[in-house]
Amino acid sequence: MRGKLIPTKPLFVRFLAFFAMFLISYLVNAQNQETSPNKYRFKYKSESYKGTRLQITAQLRALKNNSKFVGIPEEIQEELSTLFQTTKKQAIPKYYKKHAIIFLDALYSYEDFANIYENALYEIVKKVKKDMYVVDFKFERQFTKAKVALDRGLKEDFSDLKKFDQLKKDLIDSQTKLSCHRWMKKKFEQYKSFDIVKNPDELMKAFKKGEAVYVYRLYIENNIIQIKPYLENQIIDFYYKKSLPEINSEILDLQYITKI
Numbered sequence: 001m002r003g004k005l006i007p008t009k010p011l012f013v014r015f016l017a018f019f020a021m022f023l024i025s026y027l028v029n030a031q032n033q034e035t036s037p038n039k040y041r042f043k044y045k046s047e048s049y050k051g052t053r054l055q056i057t058a059q060l061r062a063l064k065n066n067s068k069f070v071g072i073p074e075e076i077q078e079e080l081s082t083l084f085q086t087t088k089k090q091a092i093p094k095y096y097k098k099h100a101i102i103f104l105d106a107l108y109s110y111e112d113f114a115n116i117y118e119n120a121l122y123e124i125v126k127k128v129k130k131d132m133y134v135v136d137f138k139f140e141r142q143f144t145k146a147k148v149a150l151d152r153g154l155k156e157d158f159s160d161l162k163k164f165d166q167l168k169k170d171l172i173d174s175q176t177k178l179s180c181h182r183w184m185k186k187k188f189e190q191y192k193s194f195d196i197v198k199n200p201d202e203l204m205k206a207f208k209k210g211e212a213v214y215v216y217r218l219y220i221e222n223n224i225i226q227i228k229p230y231l232e233n234q235i236i237d238f239y240y241k242k243s244l245p246e247i248n249s250e251i252l253d254l255q256y257i258t259k260i
Contacts, residue, residue: 042097044104053096057088060100064107072110073212080106113219116227118197120215121208124231125196129188136185137256139178144254146171175249182253183243184236207238 041050049056063069064084072080083103090096150167187203196204211234218226 040093040096042100044101045108049100053088053091056096056100060084060087060103063104068111069107071114071209073209073216075213076110076216080110109220110216113216116219116224117208117212117215118194120227121197121231122194124228124235125188125191125204127232128235129191132181132185132188136181139174139181140254140256143171143174143178143252146174172249175252176244176247178252179247179249180240180243183247184239187239203239203242207235210238 039051040053040056041048043049049059061084064080080103083099083106087096087099087103090099146167150171153164153167190201191204197208200208211231215227215230218224218230
């Protein structure tokens with residue numbers, strides 16, 4: 001009896017068809033993985049960002065919360081948060097990348113600004129501290145001249161009350177100015193290193209925070225040359241106002257003139 005013939009050709013054809021379908025499925029799947037909207041990849045500076053949207057968003061959030069960015073003023077922090085929220089909502093990789101780079105540009109721009117701001121502030125602190133010594137005699141001399149003028153007026157028969165009131169006002173103003181100056185001078189004498197802007201005391205911390213937003217605008221507008229003059233005017237005004245509740249203008253230590 002003859003053996004039954006095995007249809008080898010149709011089996012081989014079916015095998016080829018199965019293999020072809022498997023290969024096509026593999027290639028399509030591999031291609032989908034490369035272009036999948038769930039896969040994101042880009043570089044910023046020397047840092048690589050790749051993975052799912054959630055993974056990269058977590059990287060960006062960790063960077064945003066890094067200790068070097070904790071001093072960002074609230075107004076600027078809100079702008080950065082808006083950029084971050086816009087980025088995390090982007091479902092298409094190319095748009096996610098675009099917004100992520102905008103966010104990173106803003107974040108690192110603040111880091112660059114912080115360096116410029118702190119260096120400028122420290123230069124102003126040193127200048128004001130030096131100027132305090134220079135004008136100390138000038139303020140004391142103004143006070144003594146005003147006191148001598150008023151004392152002389154008290155000994156005279158003053159019929160010009162307006163002039164008398166002006167002499168009294170000049171004395172009070174010069175006395176207040178000298179007292180505030182001495183209070184400020186004592187504060188600035190304690191500022192001996194860059195640490196005063198890096199790890200400021202309560203006064204410097206309040207000033208630094210209060211002026212950061214305006215100085216940041218100067219930086220963004222490329223008006224960096226205006227930063228130091230602006231800070232010098234503001235810091236003198238800030239410390240002068242802070243000194244007013246602290247001084248006792250009735251008690252003055254005259255350092256240059258002993259007789260008035």
